[in-house]
Amino acid sequence: MREAIDNKKIIFKVIIGIFVLVWSFNVLNVGFYVDENGLLSIYKGFYQGQRLFTDSWEALQTGGILAYPLLALYYQVLAPLFASAGINIGLVLYMRIVYTICRLLVAIYLYFTIKKTVYEDGAFAASIFYYMFVMGWKNFSYKSYCDLAIMLLICFIIRYQETKKNWYFIFAGIATCVAILAYPTMIIMAFAITALLIVGIYRNEIQKQSLALYIITCFVIGIAVVVYIQCTSGLGNVLNQIGNLGDQDYENGLLYRLGVLLVSYLVFAVIAYLPICAIAIIRRFRYVSEVAEAIVLTLYWFGFLAAVCLVRINSISNSRFIYAILILFFWFPYLAFERKDNEFTRIGAYNNTNSDELYVLWVMFAVSAVSQFVWSLSTNQDITVPGHMAVYVVVADILIITKNKEILSGLVGLINLVALFFMGFWVAEHNGGYEDVLSLRYMVTDGELKGIILLPEDYDANEICYRLVTENVTEDDRLLVAFGSNSTGYLNSNAKQGTYTVFARTQLNTKLLDYYEINPQNQADYVLIDKGNPKYESFLENETGKYLVENYSTVVAEEGDFVLLSR
Incomplete structure (x- = not known):
């Protein structure tokens, strides 16, 4: 009987997975977002020969190093081939296809990584959520490069935790450097991971060789980039012009922007814990079942998402989903610590009975928190920009729920349904707007947007x-x-x-x-x-x-x- 149920679950997951995969490629050519245009143009400029920090003063130009092989393959091999064969694919659609394949591969690696842990039951739900989550738009950018790299970094740390093989930190170092090239401020992450490893060594959880391999890998790649800059731009020229990069165009200073974002995070923390505090207060006077608690939290999360969408019904965007994801980010500590079942235990007392199992999830939380801080340093927009990097904590939440709190499985289903909506039905368009995929559009047949419907x-x-x-x-x-x-x-x-x-x-x-x-x-x-x-x-x-x-x-x-x- 149990085997039959398991087989049905597998069949159901296969059907869902195939549907999501097919639909994600089916809508891949829909719409074109202003920032997607901007980032691809930056990377194209690097491919055309712009020298770093001299010909370009763009802070995100180093991402061109990552995009260069893809652009070279397109312009030197595929574009002539597509033209001769009459294939209606331009640069934009080509890059979207490659990006989606890369995201799929990372999601698959995440799946198999989780399957080898105690959280294997949540592998499918977590990995399909990650695949469907839209990092701004469906193409290579500083956001998506950084996101893929950080997800791989987390996977490598999990694999090390499971196998104790030091060489995983060579890959972790490469992933960190990819994130730095995509978003230079992410160099802070390298120091954060180093600090995390030092703490792990002190607690006898990490071997010293791991730290050495991580630092050496980052150092070697860093030296290679510096040598490249010296050979192309010249370090002297770079030093003379480096001051032109930065915050000159921001209306407010760094401290002001950080202050506003900090207040925003505090507000979201309060909003997130309102139902939890209410339940804790009620429990002081009467019994509240876990079923009731799960229903309240699920309805609260969905109600919050619906409310932020209804506030500006004419401009619903992916940022509304980010608001809801931040609620899940702040719920992680609550979900990670199990309440004692003893009815005589004082309400509010929590016990972490499986700290070893939770270690990798807390790593996700820490990496997410550092990433959000780093992104906060470089944005003049609201909390939704750094909030994208809370995606890893949502993955952790899903793993906890599927292992220890199945009563909240409805919440996991809602999260994935919303992710599917913003991935496959509601897409980024023109100068910051969003439209459904069914709106009237025309297909481009010439130029680098060939194959895109606008x-x-x-x-x-x-x-x-x-x-x-x-x-x-x-x-x-x-x-x-x-x-x-x-x-x-x-x-x-x-x-x-x-x-x-x-x-x-x-x-x-x-x-x-x-x-x-x-x-x-x-x-x-x-x-x-x-x-x-x-x-x-x-x-x-x-x-x-x-x-x-x-x-x-x-x-x-x-x-x-x-x-x-x-x-």
Whole structure:
């Protein structure tokens, strides 16, 4: 009987897994998000030969090192092959496919890693959640590279804990360096892991060789990157220009931003523990069953998610899911410690009876907390940006629930259903919006967005950009797109980028003029401007905008809201 039930569970999981896999690829070509455009343009600039920290002042440019092999494979091998075979795949769709395959492989490795622990019953639910979770958008970026690396780092630590094989920390060091290249501030993670290993050595849980292998691996990769920078950019040139990277464009200083985020975290902690505290208070006066507690927590979580969506019903985005995930992040300590079953035990007394089993889950929590802190240092947005890195704690929550608190299995089901919704039905679009996958769209058949289906207004804008840059700008020219990440000018053009970053705020500051003064050889030959962009009026009033309009006065071509200018 039990074997028959187990077989049915396996069949059910296989069906669910196949459906999620097929659907994830089915909607992979839907929509195009502004930041996806920006990050791919940054990586393309590196592939085109931009030197780190001199030709580019973009803080995230080192991710180009990670993307370079994929871009080289596409441009030198696959793009000509696709063209000759009539395959409708451009750069964007190609990178999405490769990214999704990579995420699938990491999810599979996570599954088999968990299967070899005491939490094997939760392996499927945890790994499929991780696969479905959208790290901003479904493509390579500083977020997704960092996320994949940290998930692998956690897996390697778990495998070490299970096998005590030191060489797992060679892989852990590589994963850490990938995260650092994707998001340089993640260098803090290397020190955090080192500190964690030192504590483990002190407690006789980690061997000294593990620490040595981890440090040596990070050091060797770090030296290799420094040597590369010296051979290409020159360390002297980098030191002279490194000050141009940083927070110059942020409206508020670092301490202010951290303070706001800290307050936000405190608010979410209070919100998370409201039902838990209420249950604890009620238990002082009457019995509350675990079933009732599970129902309350499940309904509270879903009710909170519904409430934050209804507050701004016209702008539901993945950030609403992140809010709900932060509730799960703060619930981890509560779930990790089991309440004593003895009815005479004073309410509120908790006992960690299986600390060895929970060790790897606390590692997930610690790594997540450090990652969120690191991301908080480099963002001028709200808590939802660092909140993405709470995904590992949700994985830990799922493992705890499936092993020790099956009564909360309904919560696990809800979490995965919401993840499926934001992965397969509600997708990121244009300049920060979201639309369902059933909305009217048109398929792009030319350029680097070939194979992507876009909303009508995005489709028209992309077609115009493609025609303007391909018909008038050559690969020997340099192109500046005034609002670079808001249109597809850089992606569709073979020209080199005449800017310090595709995210240049030409409507707010004069940093582009400073860049041209220091690097006159990189000044743009052509400027593409979107007059319909909300930033256009500010652009005309800003010193940089005035300079560009005055010095690039020849109208080369104009179509719709777009105009291409030259000197």
